Amino acid sequence: MSAVDRRKQILRAAARSFALFGYKATTMDQVAKIANVGKGTIYTFFSNKEDLFDEILYKVILEMKMLAESRIDRNSTFFENLFSVLDALLEFRDEHELFIKLSQEVRDVGTLKAKEGLATLERVILDYLEREIAMALERKEICSCDPQVAAFVMFKLYIALASDFKYVREPLSQVEIHHYIRMFLADGLANPNARPVNIPN
Amino acid sequence: MSAVDRRKQILRAAARSFALFGYKATTMDQVAKIANVGKGTIYTFFSNKEDLFDEILYKVILEMKMLAESRIDRNSTFFENLFSVLDALLEFRDEHELFIKLSQEVRDVGTLKAKEGLATLERVILDYLEREIAMALERKEICSCDPQVAAFVMFKLYIALASDFKYVREPLSQVEIHHYIRMFLADGLANPNARPVNIPN
Amino acid sequence: MSAVDRRKQILRAAARSFALFGYKATTMDQVAKIANVGKGTIYTFFSNKEDLFDEILYKVILEMKMLAESRIDRNSTFFENLFSVLDALLEFRDEHELFIKLSQEVRDVGTLKAKEGLATLERVILDYLEREIAMALERKEICSCDPQVAAFVMFKLYIALASDFKYVREPLSQVEIHHYIRMFLADGLANPNARPVNIPN
Amino acid sequence: MSAVDRRKQILRAAARSFALFGYKATTMDQVAKIANVGKGTIYTFFSNKEDLFDEILYKVILEMKMLAESRIDRNSTFFENLFSVLDALLEFRDEHELFIKLSQEVRDVGTLKAKEGLATLERVILDYLEREIAMALERKEICSCDPQVAAFVMFKLYIALASDFKYVREPLSQVEIHHYIRMFLADGLANPNARPVNIPN
DNA sequence: GATGAATGAGGTTTCATTCAT
DNA sequence: TATGAATGAAACCTCATTCAT
Incomplete structure (x- = not known):
């Protein structure tokens, strides 16, 4: 080999x-x-365990960045772009999900350098989301809110549905994840106009 | 002492x-x-590290159970009850938050007993939420969805806002958390009728 | 108290x-x-664990010395005296046996001082036995042998029967111990004249 | 290495x-x-301290079993066989002696498994001796006695001479041990026919 | 003076890292 | 170069000893 x-x-x-x-x-x-x-x-x-960790981290950051950039279309709406990137992420779910968990375990990583690495990735994702949300706000596509909070909630919601959920119930399909993110993020639970989830299977 | x-x-x-x-x-x-x-x-x-861990776990489970039960009023709506319990939880945030993190690290806890303990707590919370959501669905208070997914999202959303968020930005106040949960859970980001967040400070 | x-x-x-x-x-x-x-x-x-140990040791040494001296009669034969002391020891078996074990565990006692203490007791007993055996040899009461070895074997034989044995089988009665010591020490297993053991029970 | x-x-x-x-x-x-x-x-x-202990124990049990079986000759007398096995044991004295001590410290070994291991070995040896003694009794080779007691005394006598003795005096040679076991076990101290010990050195 | 909660040295075991093969 | 046996720092836990009550 x-x-x-x-x-x-x-x-x-x-x-x-x-x-x-x-x-x-x-x-x-x-x-x-x-x-x-x-x-x-x-x-x-x-050279050591931390280096190995860092390299994985760096690779994921790069992949995600490229993936997101390739999907963003400045002529599309916020939600169109969001769901486009989301679907791209979900296609490589197995690969990324492996990482996603790590962002929750920042506290276990002993060394400062590794901690910072993880923080870096989260920050990159959140910064990107914040910018997109800010633009959507200006265009009045979404209702008034703090972009920092909104970005954070999106991030956590994605992780929760795409990864965490399968530890307590049967894992969700790509279509279901897509639908639930739309339901919670865009329409709201109390919204009577929200379409019911259509599970293909 | x-x-x-x-x-x-x-x-x-x-x-x-x-x-x-x-x-x-x-x-x-x-x-x-x-x-x-x-x-x-x-x-x-x-008697050992695991015992110390278990005691903390057990105390939190008990506190949360009592707290939730004391706030539920069968004559109130789903969201009224949800926010009532939410506010109660937030009052003891510092104390509970300590635990909340642990639920994310279940996979790192080496011993079976501790793992089961954490799973127990999460299951207790989710089961409770699912029952409440199912009742709300029957009364048409919320739109059609899988109660299991909805319960899980609520749980993660609460943890994200009340605990995780402060690791990347300034922590949110109780009022802000309350407001954002309403925004994401009840009204939806794309809802033009959603009230803007009013931060007292 | x-x-x-x-x-x-x-x-x-x-x-x-x-x-x-x-x-x-x-x-x-x-x-x-x-x-x-x-x-x-x-x-x-x-003042510490070792001191506690030493005191017990010293007390036992004293008791045994006094006991032996009180039973020795210079006008009696070696075996008469031996069995007289033996019977006296067996009367306080429970008390002394507690000690006897310790002589086997010298190796577990961490400190030099304690080790020396135990060695002292064993030496006191062996010296006494050696002197008695040497005298018996001079009087031709027993057959030619090294008094050091004979003393040591007597000591170990006593411990084996009076104490060790009960860890593998039902404990022996005072009469049985007396008889077996006579059999092995005085008469020999191969001796056709040896009287069979009469167990009273 | x-x-x-x-x-x-x-x-x-x-x-x-x-x-x-x-x-x-x-x-x-x-x-x-x-x-x-x-x-x-x-x-x-x-894998741990107990395993290390068990391995040593097992090896000794095996060696002793093989050694004893290789020396027993059903056409020989009890004492001939006994001394044959005895001499074989003494050849590997250094190795076995290490173990022999352990049988005295059973009570200090904390774990049940180790305790049982030691008890097993002692029981194996005693059972073997008892059978041999019972056969010798039937053939009238030795005088009437309880085989359990006789076996136990033989065992302890061997340990005392081959191992314990050197902690209080100069260690005995193989020939001396052989001779003293014969003296105490077969002939008796009071036996006037007993041959004096001939130390070659 | 009697007590037992508090302590930390020292025990067993794990695991990231090194280095001889 | 690839390897995995060897290593020791650091983890959990025990227990002789101290000292405030």
């Missing part, structure tokens, strides 16, 4: 383990076993 | 540390230092 | 626990509980 | 320390230091 393949395999294994068990509970032995490489091999590519 | 005070001090310190750093990352040395007691002292009150 | 009574109670409790569980496995909490006094009380009489 | 060598070194060090200081008083630090390995290295071969 090539060195590049090995590296990717380690990254994939680590991402999977970090997501499943968190930063502290992920042991290098576990990563090595999942990646099917020797433990020492990890250290030929990454 | 009296024994009861010491016990409380340890509980407070542990709750604080569990909430800040998670279960695994909380060391008994740390708890001892925060509580300003010797490490051994903790073990005179709690 | 008087201070002297308290002191005795602690000594008795400690002797019991040392004998049952050994030096290391005996905790001061345990001694306090058995003695029905506060843990701190022990430290008003004994 | 090879892994197998390291493993053996740890076993040897642990056996030595268990024998010298007992189970509780043997620290993993001590074993590591004696074995000249890092503390963690022990845990690459044995």
